[in-house]
Amino acid sequence: MKKNILQFLTLCLAVLAIAFTACNKNDKSTSGGTAKLELRLTDAPGNYDAVYVDIQSVKINATTDSSNGWTDVPLIKPGVYNLLDFRNGIDTLLASVDIPAGKISQIRLVLGSNNSVVVDGVSYPLNTPSAQQSGLKLNLHADLTAGIVYRLWIDFDANKSVVATGSGKFNLKPVIRTYSEATGGTLQGTVLPPDAKATVMAINGTDTLYAVPSLLGFYRFAGVTAGSWNLYFVADTLTGYQNFNVGNVSVQTGVVTTVPTVTLIK
CATH class of the missing domain: 2.60.40.10 (Immunoglobulins)
Known part of the structure; x- marks a missing residue:
């Protein structure tokens, strides 16, 4: 026994x-673990045949250091996206990455120079200021909990982002809102x-x-x-x-x- x-x-x-x-x-x-972040691109309707935007990289800042606290987010496919393909609730996945849990304060969207707009079947280049190519900063205040999957949308307003300057010339001045949601x-x-x-x-x-x-x-x-x-x-x-x-x-x-x-x- x-x-x-x-x-x-x-x-x-x-x-x-x-x-x-x-x-x-x-x-x-x-x-103190990581959260899964899905970065998605969507668009508000615009009165154009197509709006092509050259998205080269995305950076996220989850720190209080607005100068040096940036982390690169590897994109699934850097390159040109037609914003009008993602209207009325349709979106596309830009990236899926594990990041430290905590607060995201800013996103930096880096654009290339291969941007264009199609009006009445005619394609026009979109002049993109160099400041936007070096990184367009977007404010976002989202708290990410470890172990949770989040979706973060970059929502372009194509109609407001394309500015006609006359003589068949157009500028790209992105009007964007960002929002996140636990999945x-x-x-x-x-x-x-x-x-x-x-x-x-x-x-x-x-x-x-x-x-x-x-x-x-x-x-x-x-x-x-x-x-x-x-x-x-x-x-x-x-x-x-x-x-x-x-x-x-x-x-x-x-x-x-x-x-x-x-x-x-x-």
């Missing part, structure tokens, strides 16, 4: 040690023991998400639609561990929901 109790206590201590390590990893991944919430937690080699499914109606936990059992679903989700912890059939599920997990937009640690048994 004493031997069995000793073995049981030893097993409990081992599980607690693993859970403690996983919780530490969990804490590091949320406190769903985040579900995260830990499934033990690692030997179970579990995968995690989150299901809400016809929506199914999958996650493969880390070596210590940590998993995360980001950009999850707000609502009630069911989690299924499916062990590798060769390990002998039993599956488990947790129902009615509430997800809120802009909130990180941490599910209590799940320990599978044989």
